[in-house]
Amino acid sequence: MKTAMGDSLLGGLVLRLAVVLAVVMGVVFWQIERTLDRTGDMAQDELLRRQAAEIVNSLSISTSGRGKNAVNKLRVNLSPQSAAAYLERGQGYVYYVQDSNGQMLAQSDPLASVWVQPALSARPTVPTMLSTEARDGESSALFLLVQPVMIPGGPLYVIVGQYRTIDDMLLQSAKSGLMPGLLMVLGPLFIVALLAAVALVRQGLSPLRQLAKTMGQVGKQVRMGHEGKVGMENVPREVRPVVNAFNEVLADFEKSLTAQQALTADTAHQLKTPLAVMQARLEQLEDFKGRKELERDVLRMNRLVRQLLHYAVLSQHPASLSKQDLVAEVRDVVGGMVPLARQAGVDLRFMAPDSPVMVDMDPLQVAEAVGNLVDNAIRHSPKKGIVEVEVDEAGTVQVRDRGPGIPVAEQAMVFTRFWQGPTNQSGESAHGGAGLGLAVVAEIMRQHNGKADVSARDGGGSVFSLAFSK
């Protein structure tokens, strides 16, 4: 999975966005919970204060005796509803009043002091909150407010309390209602936000996809020998350095390719005149032993140089395609090669449909490709052999011979440069194959978006086919 996520800009961005979103939502959730807690606390404090005020207001104190023997008599005059509330155990309300010595002066329930023992270690001068964990379970607590009341003879302490189990609490019920609801909203919101992020990031990356496509096309163009450069229009500023680097590499590539092809073309060209002189000199000589072999060597050299030049120039000047009649073109080429075939004692035949077969082609290059195949077929044919050239309605040209054929193992290699064909003992190509002719054919077909192919022929020989696109 690492590759899927790690290699994808989209995956990486979405992953990071998801983390940020999750953190933001967690913070929001936590903040809401905290606010709820605080609101609950405040509400509870307020309730305790009111309870204390009610008790304080209902106190009536009568003093009997004087001086040191003065005894404060205390009565709590609660409204009937309040008194009832204190008596009802389940409500969990308690109050009691102590003097500064800890003497219990009044209390809501005599039993309350059994399960609640307010620790009045400090003697507060202002109302003070106390919290005591209840004895009867971890999930309950007693909240107390100690309110000092100043009377002659020392302060009294009114202590009010609310005993609550946590489940009872208003806050808890609010929380338990709100939080799942919040989660129900935040969950889908998280998913929607994530999907939106994916969509937005994808959309944001679309110029990159477009750019990749353009770069691919330009690269292909340059490999085919055209000039090419990726334009800066519509390219996001952030990726322009990448495009610039790409263009620079392309330009360097173009330059070295052009230089190499120019050198090849120039070399081949320079070789031609001395070869012409050599051939002419040879023709002027009186007959001598070995003349035939020498002539054959010169001829082979000529062919190689010609093909080399053609191969180099072909890469520099790509085909310019237009819809033309394949039948007429191939018929002309074959017709032009009949004298060569007659010299070699080979019967050259042409077959084609009566109606034109229109294909995308550069006629001069098609002539070169077909010419190369027919030339090969003639040279590899035995005397009185037949070479058939056929154009079919699908736009395929077939050249069939009855030569020695090409071993299956070598069929894949024949269109590569300098494949020589079957060689004789001294390592020379048996039929003087120059080794570039079929590479030229393959290159021409590549520029025609077509395909050059070879297969064994039933009954011996080879079938070369050129498939054009209609």
Next chain:
Amino acid sequence: MRILVIEDERALAGFIEQTLRQHGFAASVAGTLAEARTLLTQPFDAVICDRRLPDGDGLDLVKELRAAGNNVPLLMLTALGLPKERVTGLEAGADDYLPKPFSLFELLARVKALLRRSGGPAGLLLELGNVQLDTLHETVQVAGKTVALGKREVVLLRHLLQRAGQVVGKDVLEQALYGDTDEKSRTALEVAIHRLRKLLTQVEASVTVVTVRGIGYLLEDMAAQDK
């Protein structure tokens, strides 16, 4: 027949000149465009011209000549043998284009063909093997004796002789025999060819009409073939 050879490679120019002389032509050699321009003030029957010359492109000379209305038969001779350049050469006004390296025999054959084609109204004697055809009088001689051929056979023979050794398309021959009429059928041409063959055999001509399947016909000198 005077022929001008414009070629800066001296050895090659020498061989061409020698070959032309051996075959009865008068040849002059120019090594530069400037030299050629001087020589071309005189009339020539044909010009053989290289492309890459020390003082420029031979193609420019061709354009100059054609622009000046000089229609001398012209054969471009060059190392730039690529299809596209061949077309450029022909479009500039050259009559034929022979890529280097070439055989002197082929050069000679091309020059002769050029001269034949430019025969003009004066008429020309077309010849192959022991067959001769006078294009002006439309008469045929075999081994020096005049033979009587039908009009159609003469037309066929003339077209085949003009491009001796090369294939003449069926469409070309049909056009020559029947014009643009729709009634031309394949069998009609085949019948005419058959008659021509028979006649040629009867008069013991050394040439024969070879069928090239799917394309057309060509006239061949059997004596030359046997060599």
